[in-house]
Amino acid sequence: MLARRSVVRTLRQPMMVVPSLLFPLIFLSINSSGLDSATRLPGFPTDSYFDFALAISFVQGALFSANSAGTNVASDIESGFLNRLSLTPLRRVALMMGQLAGILALGLIQAVTFLVVGAVFGSGIEAGVAGALVIVAMSLTISLAFGCIGAFVALRSGSGEAVQGVFPLFFAALFLSSLSLPRDLIETDWFRTVATYNPVSYMLEGIRSLVITGWDGEAIALGFACAGGVALIALTAASSALRTRMVRT
Amino acid sequence: MTRGGFWSVALAVGWRNAHNFFTNPAMAIPALMFPLFFFTAFAGGLSRVDSIPGFDYGSGYTTFVYGFVLLQASAFGGVFTGFSIARDFESGFSRRLMLAASQRGGIVAGYWIAALLRAVFTITTITVVALVAGLTIDGSFVDLVGLYTLALLVNAAAMLFGSGVAMRLRTMQAGPAIQVPAFLLLFLAPVWVPYDLLTGWVQAAATVNPVTLVLEAGRGFLAGDPTEVLPAFAVALLLAAVTVLWARGGLRSAERAA
Numbered sequence: 001m002l003a004r005r006s007v008v009r010t011l012r013q014p015m016m017v018v019p020s021l022l023f024p025l026i027f028l029s030i031n032s033s034g035l036d037s038a039t040r041l042p043g044f045p046t047d048s049y050f051d052f053a054l055a056i057s058f059v060q061g062a063l064f065s066a067n068s069a070g071t072n073v074a075s076d077i078e079s080g081f082l083n084r085l086s087l088t089p090l091r092r093v094a095l096m097m098g099q100l101a102g103i104l105a106l107g108l109i110q111a112v113t114f115l116v117v118g119a120v121f122g123s124g125i126e127a128g129v130a131g132a133l134v135i136v137a138m139s140l141t142i143s144l145a146f147g148c149i150g151a152f153v154a155l156r157s158g159s160g161e162a163v164q165g166v167f168p169l170f171f172a173a174l175f176l177s178s179l180s181l182p183r184d185l186i187e188t189d190w191f192r193t194v195a196t197y198n199p200v201s202y203m204l205e206g207i208r209s210l211v212i213t214g215w216d217g218e219a220i221a222l223g224f225a226c227a228g229g230v231a232l233i234a235l236t237a238a239s240s241a242l243r244t245r246m247v248r249t
Numbered sequence: 250m251t252r253g254g255f256w257s258v259a260l261a262v263g264w265r266n267a268h269n270f271f272t273n274p275a276m277a278i279p280a281l282m283f284p285l286f287f288f289t290a291f292a293g294g295l296s297r298v299d300s301i302p303g304f305d306y307g308s309g310y311t312t313f314v315y316g317f318v319l320l321q322a323s324a325f326g327g328v329f330t331g332f333s334i335a336r337d338f339e340s341g342f343s344r345r346l347m348l349a350a351s352q353r354g355g356i357v358a359g360y361w362i363a364a365l366l367r368a369v370f371t372i373t374t375i376t377v378v379a380l381v382a383g384l385t386i387d388g389s390f391v392d393l394v395g396l397y398t399l400a401l402l403v404n405a406a407a408m409l410f411g412s413g414v415a416m417r418l419r420t421m422q423a424g425p426a427i428q429v430p431a432f433l434l435l436f437l438a439p440v441w442v443p444y445d446l447l448t449g450w451v452q453a454a455a456t457v458n459p460v461t462l463v464l465e466a467g468r469g470f471l472a473g474d475p476t477e478v479l480p481a482f483a484v485a486l487l488l489a490a491v492t493v494l495w496a497r498g499g500l501r502s503a504e505r506a507a
Binding site: 029030032033034036038168171172175176178179180185186187188191195 | 287292293296436440
């Protein structure tokens with residue numbers, strides 16, 4: 001019931017669905033033309049910046065999911081819905097996953113849209129149809145990871161404004177990664193170091209490897225490990241925050 | 250109405266908005282963070298781009314990026330002031346202001362003063378960060394006067410555009426209508442690489458985008474090699490003139506609704 005409510009509620013709000021599809025596509029479109037000449041750099045892994053940048057859309061879409069998840073949970077807290085749920089015998093993790101089902105549905109729509117746009121504009125997924133399915137799975141894991149962070153912030157603060165306030169930090173995490181160039185082509189030492197420690201780099205590289213290289217076991221494993229790890233930590237933290245909030249109730 | 254009436258309204262509105270901006274971290278921090286993110290991400294993450302064959306900007310990639318981020322900070326100083334105007338209308342403050350102001354044109358002038366102060370604060374901070382990060386300025390003092398004058402003209406045009414939208418719609422939901430056109434104009438210019446290295450539809454868009462001239466002139470001032478100066482100032486002044494008319498229409502619309 002909770003999952004169904006979360007899915008319907010997310011997909012019924014155009015302000016949650018449309019920007020999360022539109023902004024990554026606009027960014028992809030501008031980026032791929034504006035930086036296409038970067039493919040002339042020695043060592044650049046592909047001759048199409050569009051192929052290179054396609055992975056960004058998936059992660060950027062997931063960042064919007066974090067915002068949506070946090071806003072939805074904060075709204076449930078502000079309206080008192082979460083207080084009423086605390087009277088039921090629901091397990092915390094089940095409650096959390098129910099709340100995040102809408103984000104996973106949105107993540108699925110995003111992943112399929114970005115793959116279709118990629119195919120229409122000439123990005124052949126090097127790993128084939130099976131690779132596309134792995135991209136969808138990784139994209140959903142990334143959406144879950146960021147969605148859990150958004151939910152955690154909402155549960156800790158109980159405020160939609162706090163969730164909006166954290167949104168720029170998510171963008172900082174995206175920008176301080178191997179977003180625009182492969183890590184080995186990043187010239188500035190401190191930036192390359194930050195990008196190396198930033199899990200978002202590995203999420204991008206996991207998806208990117210399937211688009212550009214084919215089946216690169218290490219990149220895929222690191223992508224899933226980083227997305228799954230962040231999801232696990234954030235889900236645990238969100239569950240703990242939920243327990244604290246329910247105890248207060 | 251007296252000139253004193255106009256300026257006393259302008260100074261009061263300007264002071265109030267500047268005070269709100271500088272005492273409210275929720276307003277000041279995003280205004281600083283976004284240009285800083287872009288500067289850090291582009292200057293740090295894309296510095297290798299200056300090795301692309303045909304990249305002919307002599308002052309280095311950090312300076313190249315600073316030229317864009319300066320323009321962006323100026324424009325967004327104006328855009329965010331447009332948000333403040335929309336918020337004032339939504340809260341009902343502007344309705345009371347319209348009733349009390351002896352010269353309503355002073356209201357727009359007051360918001361312009363606030364936008365100017367915001368831009369000066371943001372530009373100063375970004376310039377300090379950029380200098381620490383290795384910004385090279387090869388331009389003379391006169392070049393820098395030209396650069397910052399251009400930036401402030403862009404700030405005024407963005408504020409007047411935002412003011413026109415906010416005063417017509419009079420709701421915070423006007424935010425995207427203010428932000429998206431400014432964002433698109435800025436990013437459909439040669440942001441990451443010089444114009445000659447752009448490809449595809451972005452190059453076509455940059456060719457007709459007036460911001461391209463302003464950006465190239467700004468980068469020319471920084472490099473000590475002024476280019477496209479007259480066309481850039483003509484475009485910036487034309488944008489400011491057109492947006493003055495746009496803001497005036499917005500004020501009339503708000504007056505009719507008040």
